[in-house]
Amino acid sequence: MTDKAYRTLEIALETGLTRAERELLRDLSRAFSRDDIILECEEDRLLVHLRALDLELFADTVEELARKHGLEGGAPLPCRLTESIERVGSYGIQGRKRDFVDYNKERKVKQRRKKEQARGPYYYAREGSFSRENNPLPLEFTDRIICGDSAKALRELPDNCIDLVFTSPPYNFGLDYRSSPDGVDWPSYFDMLFEIFDECIRVLKFGGRIIVDIQPLYSDYIPSHHIISDFFMRRKLIWKGEICWEKNNYNCKYTAWGSWKSPSSPYLKYTWEFLEIFCKGSLKKEGSAENIDISAEEFKKWVVAKWSIAPERKMEQYGHPAMFPEELAERVIKLFSFQDDVILDPFCGVGTTPAVAGRLHRRYLGIDISREYCEKARQRVESLAAREP
Ligand SMILES: C[S@@+](CC[C@H](N)C(=O)[O-])C[C@H]1O[C@@H](n2cnc3c(N)ncnc32)[C@H](O)[C@@H]1O
Structure with missing residues (x-):
């Protein structure tokens, strides 16, 4: 690991990794910069440390490597890997990449939710009295x-x-x-x-x-x-x-x-x-x-x-x-x-x-x-x- 900040996802590995899966992860690590993503295999889990990623490119690369290592056709590990990154709901966008770390550092509004509540949404439509029937x-x-x-x-x-x-x-x-x-x-x-x-x-x-x-x-x-x-x-x-x-x-x-x-x-x-x-x-x-x-x-x-x-x-x-x-x-x-x-x-x-x-x-x-x-x-x-x- 480096001293940079990452966002870490954990993928449980119930049965350990096959040789083909290990090779796929090795090739995948080589295909992307360690500044963007680091894949770390442990005995019963895969740790995915994320900083920034072009998710489309990542998914295409996973698919290509899955084919290369005979893991195509919806094999569990490649699918789970892409899906778990896709599921991360909060990120910033820089060009084609998703930023997973520090993307909202620049935010100037403190206590955003409280202020939203105090302001109230759509003030102009509040007295609308439409029938619900x-x-x-x-x-x-x-x-x-x-x-x-x-x-x-x-x-x-x-x-x-x-x-x-x-x-x-x-x-x-x-x-x-x-x-x-x-x-x-x-x-x-x-x-x-x-x-x-x-x-x-x-x-x-x-x-x-x-x-x-x-x-x-x-x-x-x-x-x-x-x-x-x-x-x-x-x-x-x-x-x-x-x-x-x-x-x-x-x-x-x-x-x-x-x-x-x-x-x-x-x-x-x-x-x-x-x-x-x-x-x-x-x-x-x-x-x-x-x-x-x-x-x-x-x-x-x-x-x-x-x-x-x-x-x-x-x-x-x-x-x-x-x-x-x-x-x-x-x-x-x-x-x-x-x-x-x-x-x-x-x-x-x-x-x-x-x-x-x-x-x-x-x-x-x-x-x-x-x-x-x-x-x-x-x-x-x-x-x-x-x-x-
Ligand atoms: C911009 S076009 C709509 C085209 C449509 N979206 C389509 O893809 O075919 C507007 C349409 O409104 C119709 N129109 C104008 N006054 C109307 C009215 N008082 N009642 C019903 N239709 C009217 C016109 O004949 C015209 O076809």
């Missing part, structure tokens, strides 16, 4: 695509019957939707949106979530994501957070530089949209363990709230100018809902949300004002449902 979605609305204005159509639904609303409303950019104007004056636009969002809040179950994918209109200096978030917070929903959907579309429409090479008014460019996440009444959602379908890998990756997903490439094929990609809907639905939950999209376009929801064994309700989009959505739901997840 949830209702089933009536059969005539289950697994349906409805053509109509959501402001009207949603009034037919009972209170508290939807688990998750996932939607992207028209952004008021002036796009060419088939049956609705996109590009009205801003107060009328937000009035239209908020009438529908009020209905969404009403039909949402206690503990349900509303997730709105929205892009501000930067060229007009309209922070739509803030205006919409402010609306939900005034309605006493809890802001759960925000996901940055990085589209990496560098050929954005607004190519002007503003005041080129001058600080007087440079024009900022963006390649992402926002997903604003709100909860009704509680941050916690009820659901049974057998209805969880997200894998550990997906969970670990997707809770990091910056999602790099390419924009939908088949918009021309579907004849819709502003679809989001299926992968976005898939991540949202698996991360924020259980199988069998009811998913609503009140601006469903050509049915991305309902189609993915159906494929992932959720129930869905999609509404769009355009007959043509609804027809395509129905066809899509059927063809995606036929595909295995």
Whole structure:
């Protein structure tokens, strides 16, 4: 051992080590710096002294060495070794490495928990008085695509019957939707949106979530994501957070530089949209363990709230100018809902949300004002449902 500080894990060895296992551990020790990890074998236990580790590289190396020493196919020691390091829940991140020691030395806040309690969370939503009585979605609305204005159509639904609303409303950019104007004056636009969002809040179950994918209109200096978030917070929903959907579309429409090479008014460019996440009444959602379908890998990756997903490439094929990609809907639905939950999209376009929801064994309700989009959505739901997840 060195005089450096390490975090030590202990792996019990019930039967001692085989020769192949010893060789694997020897090779593994050689593959990594002693400044990062030291493996120490004792008679009945393996001590793993950790300082910093690129866990992905470590897991790949273990796998490769397991193959080399004939220990592949889920042999206990290599699996236990990687899993026990993966299970360490608190660490800092430096580039690709996890820091297991002294990563929070820089923390300036003393008595963090006490201060958190004194401040209290989501003060803006505390007087929310939502009914806890949830209702089933009536059969005539289950697994349906409805053509109509959501402001009207949603009034037919009972209170508290939807688990998750996932939607992207028209952004008021002036796009060419088939049956609705996109590009009205801003107060009328937000009035239209908020009438529908009020209905969404009403039909949402206690503990349900509303997730709105929205892009501000930067060229007009309209922070739509803030205006919409402010609306939900005034309605006493809890802001759960925000996901940055990085589209990496560098050929954005607004190519002007503003005041080129001058600080007087440079024009900022963006390649992402926002997903604003709100909860009704509680941050916690009820659901049974057998209805969880997200894998550990997906969970670990997707809770990091910056999602790099390419924009939908088949918009021309579907004849819709502003679809989001299926992968976005898939991540949202698996991360924020259980199988069998009811998913609503009140601006469903050509049915991305309902189609993915159906494929992932959720129930869905999609509404769009355009007959043509609804027809395509129905066809899509059927063809995606036929595909295995
Ligand atoms: C951004 S698009 C949604 C696209 C969708 N996420 C998809 O992937 O296909 C917004 C949709 O809202 C619809 N829309 C506009 N006003 C509406 C209203 N009052 N009620 C229902 N749908 C409306 C438009 O027809 C348009 O398809």
